[in-house]
Amino acid sequence: xxxxxLLIRLGPLLGLFAVFLFFLFKVWSHTGRNVFATPENxxxxxxQSAIVGMAGLGMTMIIxxxxxxxxxxxxxxxxxxxxxxxxxxxxxPAFPAACGAVLAGGLCGLLNGVLVTQLRVxxxxxxxxxxxxxxxxxxxxxxxxxxIPGASMLDSLLDVxxxxxxGVWLLAIxxxxxxxxxxxxxxxxxxxxTGSSEAAARLCGVPITRVKIQAYVLGGLFAGMxxxxxxxxxxxxxxxxxxxLELDVITAVVIGGGSLAGGEGSVIGTLIxxxxxxxxxxxxxxxxxxxxxxxxxxxxxxxxxxxxDRWRHRRGL
Amino acid sequence: MSTGPRLEMIGVRKRFGATVALxxxxxxxxxxxxxxxxxxxxxxxxxxxxxxxxxxxxxxxxLRIEGAPYRPHSPIDGxxxxxxxxxxxxxxxxxxxVEANIVLGVEPARWGWLDRRETRRLALEALAQLHHPExxxxxxxxxxxxxxxQIVEIARALAIGCRVLVLDEPTSSISQRDADQLFVLIxxxxxxxxxxxxxxxxxxxxxxxxxxxxxxxxxxxxxxxAMADATPAQIVDLMVGQKVGHLYPRSARTPGxxxxxxxxxxxxxxxxxxxxxxxxxxxxxxxxxxxxxRTEMLRSVFGLDPVRSGSVRVGAYAGPASxxxxxxxxxxxxxxxxxxxxxxxxxxxxxxxxxxxxxRIVLPQRQDSAARKWIELLSIRCRDSSQCMSDLSGGNQQKxxxxxxxxxxxxxxLLDEPTRGIDVASKxxxxxxxxxxxxxxxxxxxxxxxxxxxxxGTCDRIAVMCRGxxxxxxxxxLLDEHALILEATGEAA
Numbered sequence: 001x002x003x004x005x006l007l008i009r010l011g012p013l014l015g016l017f018a019v020f021l022f023f024l025f026k027v028w029s030h031t032g033r034n035v036f037a038t039p040e041n042x043x044x045x046x047x048q049s050a051i052v053g054m055a056g057l058g059m060t061m062i063i064x065x066x067x068x069x070x071x072x073x074x075x076x077x078x079x080x081x082x083x084x085x086x087x088x089x090x091x092x093p094a095f096p097a098a099c100g101a102v103l104a105g106g107l108c109g110l111l112n113g114v115l116v117t118q119l120r121v122x123x124x125x126x127x128x129x130x131x132x133x134x135x136x137x138x139x140x141x142x143x144x145x146x147x148i149p150g151a152s153m154l155d156s157l158l159d160v161x162x163x164x165x166x167g168v169w170l171l172a173i174x175x176x177x178x179x180x181x182x183x184x185x186x187x188x189x190x191x192x193x194t195g196s197s198e199a200a201a202r203l204c205g206v207p208i209t210r211v212k213i214q215a216y217v218l219g220g221l222f223a224g225m226x227x228x229x230x231x232x233x234x235x236x237x238x239x240x241x242x243x244x245l246e247l248d249v250i251t252a253v254v255i256g257g258g259s260l261a262g263g264e265g266s267v268i269g270t271l272i273x274x275x276x277x278x279x280x281x282x283x284x285x286x287x288x289x290x291x292x293x294x295x296x297x298x299x300x301x302x303x304x305x306x307x308x309d310r311w312r313h314r315r316g317l
Numbered sequence: 318m319s320t321g322p323r324l325e326m327i328g329v330r331k332r333f334g335a336t337v338a339l340x341x342x343x344x345x346x347x348x349x350x351x352x353x354x355x356x357x358x359x360x361x362x363x364x365x366x367x368x369x370x371x372x373x374x375x376x377x378x379x380l381r382i383e384g385a386p387y388r389p390h391s392p393i394d395g396x397x398x399x400x401x402x403x404x405x406x407x408x409x410x411x412x413x414x415v416e417a418n419i420v421l422g423v424e425p426a427r428w429g430w431l432d433r434r435e436t437r438r439l440a441l442e443a444l445a446q447l448h449h450p451e452x453x454x455x456x457x458x459x460x461x462x463x464x465x466x467q468i469v470e471i472a473r474a475l476a477i478g479c480r481v482l483v484l485d486e487p488t489s490s491i492s493q494r495d496a497d498q499l500f501v502l503i504x505x506x507x508x509x510x511x512x513x514x515x516x517x518x519x520x521x522x523x524x525x526x527x528x529x530x531x532x533x534x535x536x537x538x539x540x541x542x543a544m545a546d547a548t549p550a551q552i553v554d555l556m557v558g559q560k561v562g563h564l565y566p567r568s569a570r571t572p573g574x575x576x577x578x579x580x581x582x583x584x585x586x587x588x589x590x591x592x593x594x595x596x597x598x599x600x601x602x603x604x605x606x607x608x609x610x611r612t613e614m615l616r617s618v619f620g621l622d623p624v625r626s627g628s629v630r631v632g633a634y635a636g637p638a639s640x641x642x643x644x645x646x647x648x649x650x651x652x653x654x655x656x657x658x659x660x661x662x663x664x665x666x667x668x669x670x671x672x673x674x675x676x677r678i679v680l681p682q683r684q685d686s687a688a689r690k691w692i693e694l695l696s697i698r699c700r701d702s703s704q705c706m707s708d709l710s711g712g713n714q715q716k717x718x719x720x721x722x723x724x725x726x727x728x729x730x731l732l733d734e735p736t737r738g739i740d741v742a743s744k745x746x747x748x749x750x751x752x753x754x755x756x757x758x759x760x761x762x763x764x765x766x767x768x769x770x771x772x773x774g775t776c777d778r779i780a781v782m783c784r785g786x787x788x789x790x791x792x793x794x795l796l797d798e799h800a801l802i803l804e805a806t807g808e809a810a
Contacts, residue, residue: 186675193672202619203643203652204673204721263663314328 011312014255015305021188023283030287047158048278050171051229056252056270057178058222065215066195066262070127072223073245074134075108079227081142084237088149098154102224105243109133109220113213138239157232167229179267191215195262239308248277255305323348323383323512324481329378331364331580336362340536351503351513353523356533357556362516366485369447370402371395401474402483405486407466416440418458419473443472447502464495488522489608496783500526518606519806534558549808557798565774566749568756573597576761577729581627587613589785598755600777601790602760604801610785611765612653615731619643619650649722653733658708659718667702669717674725691720712743730762748775769798783807
């Protein structure tokens with residue numbers, strides 16, 4: 001890899017670093033001591049990023065293929081309710097219940113993929129519809145209440161007790177797997193090709209329909225994993241959980257260099273992108289800003305981050 | 318009113334970078350005249366139209382309208398000054414009503430509010446002038462036939478008071494009956510004093526509608542005169558000019574067994590009927606006009622477009638087609654649309670080259686070494702195999718598109734306008750490669766091209782497609798440019 005393209009890859013990281021430094025000084029001057037860059041606070045940020053990052057792995061693949069998935073927040077809610085329901089009502093042990101929930105996420109993705117490719121309706125609309133469907137299904141499954149099963153090993157996925165909880169390790173391992181998948185497999189190249197130029201991919205014999213469905217299924221499976229983390233954070237299944245999560249996830253992919261037109265994006269970029277929002281929110285609250293101020297700040301930073309990224313791309317810096 | 322020409326072009330020149338597109342064009346159109354502009358593909362007709370419309374400024378030369386200098390700085394400026402274009406691809410908003418399209422950009426308004434009554438009046442007046450009362454002003458434009466949409470577009474030109482109407486290949490996508498009606502309409506508009514520039518490949522049509530003609534070749538006006546004094550053969554002579562030689566290498570070729578055959582192949586719209594037989598060790602050329610159905614035929618063969626009837630047999634296989642199947646049967650396709658379909662411009666050189674032939678596990682080093690081999694063999698200019706495709710020049714991009722077929726080691730190469738828009742040096746290298754492939758490696762090539770000297774130079778046999786029908790393939794040695802143009806324009810019979 002040449003130095004130039006390395007810099008493009010690391011651009012989002014530099015931006016994150018700038019945001020981090022900004023809040024470090026802001027919080028320091030506000031409180032008079034360093035409460036931002038402490039291990040405890042950094043761990044909080046990491047935990048908050050883990051859910052977005054996990055769902056972001058799947059979203060990266062979907063966006064690479066030229067698609068989008070607005071239903072990911074609802075899928076996370078549905079799977080977190082599913083795992084709670086399997087634990088509580090069916091009495092399943094933790095591991096099978098977790099597998100069942102991830103599988104449910106995969107089915108959601110399968111439905112998205114089949115609808116997008118067979119109805120030939122744009123993914124934005126299809127997943128806007130399934131966003132409502134999955135949210136409704138989650139509420140129906142939970143009977144419009146939170147489902148609170150007893151303690152299980154799933155609670156410890158995002159347990160603050162350990163230095164880095166198992167959920168974060170899981171995210172790191174899966175991220176490495178996806179990165180290898182994108183770089184070293186035919187499926188990965190087909191994803192990039194489909195998103196970059198569907199016509200050219202088709203001409204080269206790439207099975208476009210299959211590639212797209214696979215991307216949505218994988219997206220659903222990762223949303224299912226994110227649902228497990230969501231469950232672990234709340235230690236219950238909440239059908240109204242993760243509202244607007246889809247926007248955080250899409251933002252993470254785009255800040256990380258993903259293009260909504262398809263064909264561009266990377267795992268490492270998405271993971272860095274996933275750290276932005278929690279860092280901003282955490283920093284704003286530590287600075288003592290009112291929530292309305294922190295929302296405006298988050299919006300401004302997102303626009304600046306993506307605009308400078310696109311500018312660097314155009315200039316080839 | 319002046320009796321001089323309505324529109325005059327004197328010594329107009331235009332170059333794009335190193336390419337000279339117009340190299341001295343003279344054109345003079347009288348009031349109340351329909352003037353035919355003819356020339357082969359690449360003769361400079363479309364550039365001339367763009368200069369006339371104001372899309373591109375001329376580098377040198379003079380343009381005048383009714384004696385006054387005319388230097389439009391944009392298409393809108395050109396329209397305001399009375400020069401309207403009707404392109405092959407119509408430019409109407411399909412979701413708007415007919416009347417909204419007619420007044421588009423010049424909407425009558427009072428204090429910012431649309432004047433609906435005035436809009437209706439303008440639309441009805443323009444449509445009545447064209448004698449097309451059956452087109453309702455409130456109809457949704459997208460629901461009309463192509464011929465009716467053309468009328469709407471002409472009505473739009475009239476509504477802004479155009480004095481010169483340029484029609485670019487107006488009959489290419491309408492039926493014979495609609496075309497006949499269009500000719501009657503042109504006669505009528507001419508009677509009202511409008512000047513019309515009529516661009517067409519069909520010399521028969523030009524003889525029907527035009528009073529005078531001008532022939533372009535290599536960006537230059539090479540002749541013209543009164544239509545009544547010229548025969549189609551004389552006009553074609555002017556279009557062809559002298560031949561280019563020695564660009565086309567030709568080794569001894571020995572045709573082998575049949576490897577591809579089409580029987581009565583018909584697509585959804587085009588082609589309507591195509592039969593051919595392709596053998597190893599030969600280049601089969603397909604001549605014809607743009608829009609005759611040549612591209613559609615290749616796409617149907619390759620499984621990119623649906624087949625309505627007829628059969629395609631590749632070697633011993635005659636089952637259903639898909640691009641993936643065709644690749645595995647040893648067939649490859651180079652698309653005419655290099656930017657959108659031929660290549661994924663956002664991906665790297667190596668990815669584009671190997672996309673059709675990836676193993677389940679992709680090792681970038683192996684991809685790179687494969688790409689390097691072809692970069693060297695075809696002397697492709699790029700930094701390295703990881704360079705983004707969009708950074709390369711057109712000629713080098715086209716070599717990558719061809720290299721994909723070579724890397725896949727296909728036996729049948731379908732090449733659709735492979736030399737379009739690339740420089741002469743790259744063309745020569747492509748011709749050399751094609752010759753090597755058929756004479757040394759026993760491959761078979763189908764070459765679709767609109768440039769007839771290229772077909773005569775590289776092909777062993779040539780078939781002509783005209784309005785969706787593929788004629789018989791004949792030895793290239795027995796054909797000349799003249800005969801092919803006549804056949805392609807439907808004049809041969």
